[in-house]
Amino acid sequence: MIAVITGDIINSRALPDDWIDTLKDALVSLFGKKTKWEIFRGDSFQIELNAQNALLNAIYIKACIKTIKKADVRIGIGIGKKSIDSERVTEANGEAFINSGAAFDNLKVSKVNMALKTPWAKFDEDFNLSIRLALIAMDSWGQITAIQDC
Numbered sequence: 001m002i003a004v005i006t007g008d009i010i011n012s013r014a015l016p017d018d019w020i021d022t023l024k025d026a027l028v029s030l031f032g033k034k035t036k037w038e039i040f041r042g043d044s045f046q047i048e049l050n051a052q053n054a055l056l057n058a059i060y061i062k063a064c065i066k067t068i069k070k071a072d073v074r075i076g077i078g079i080g081k082k083s084i085d086s087e088r089v090t091e092a093n094g095e096a097f098i099n100s101g102a103a104f105d106n107l108k109v110s111k112v113n114m115a116l117k118t119p120w121a122k123f124d125e126d127f128n129l130s131i132r133l134a135l136i137a138m139d140s141w142g143q144i145t146a147i148q149d150c
Contacts, residue, residue, distance in 0.1 A: 001051045001079060001080065001081065001096070002048060002049070002050065002051055002079075002080070002081070002082050002094075002096045003048075003049050003050065003051040003053070003054035003077060003078065003079050003096060003100075004046065004047065004048050004049075004077075004078045004089075004096045004097050004099070004100035005045075005046065005047040005049070005054060005057065005058055005061075005075055005076070005077050005078075005100065006044070006045075006046050006075070006076045006078070006100040006101055006103070006104040007044065007045050007046075007047075007058075007061065007073050007074055007075040007076070007104070008041075008043050008044040008045070008073070008074050008104075009023065009043040009044075009065065009071065009072075009073055010071070010072045010073060010074060010113075011070075011071075011072075012042065012043035014070070015068060015070070015071050016068065018068075019065070019068050019071060020039075022064055022065060022067060022068055022071075023039065023045065023061075023064070023065065024039070025064065026060065026061050026064035026065070026150070027039075027045065027047065027061070029060075030047065030049065030053075030057045030060070030061075031053050031056055031057055031060070032049055032050045032052070032053035032057070033050065034049070034050065035047065035048070035049045035050075035053075035057075036048045036049075036089045037089060038088060038089045038090050040090055046089045046090055046100070047089065048082075048089045048092065048096075051079050051096075054077050054079065054116075055077065055116070058075045058077055058114060059134075059138070060150065061073060061075065062075065062113075062114070062138055062141075063138075063141065063146045063150040064146070064150040065146075066138075066141045066142075066143065066145075066146035066150075067143055067146045067147050067150055068143070069143055072113060072139065073113065074104065074107050074108075074113050074114070075104070075113065075114045075115075076100050076101065076102070076103030076104025076105070076106070076107060076114075076115055076116075076117070077100060077103055077114070077115070077116040077117070078095075078096045078097060078098065078099030078100025078101070078102070078103055078116075078117050078118075079096055079099060079116070079117070079118040079119070080094060080095030080096035080097075080098070080099050080118065080119055081094050081095045081096060082094035082095075082096055082097070083095070095119065099117040099118060099119075100117070102117050103115045103116060103117035112128075112131070112132055112135060113135060113138075113139060114131050114135060114138075115128050115131060116128055116131060
């Protein structure tokens with residue numbers, strides 16, 4: 001099992017231009033081994049990593065982005081198998097990639113900035129409830145609080 005994180009920076013055009021450096025620094029500093037990432041379409045990113053490190057890394061990315069005034073990030077986490085390997089994360093495929101895309105696509109509908117999708121629907125339901133609870137605090141992090149976590 002692997003994890004795939006798909007995300008984008010909310011309202012990136014209204015942010016100072018150095019937000020991209022903050023994102024790159026966060027992606028370079030991710031926890032765990034065999035972490036691959038790619039930035040695409042200007043403000044979107046995708047990461048392939050160990051499933052055990054997915055949530056911690058998603059929270060870390062959010063903390064780093066929140067160090068920028070009025071910045072935030074949407075993150076969909078997918079857990080599952082990988083069926084097609086590639087040097088580029090955006091060219092690989094499999095259950096984890098599909099789940100990540102589905103979690104990401106559902107964020108606006110669910111009115112949340114982070115969600116998880118796995119092969120186990122009951123687990124998703126319970127775990128996403130915990131994420132929603134944590135987002136009450138994380139979405140309101142100020143720059144000072146975020147700096148302490150990034």
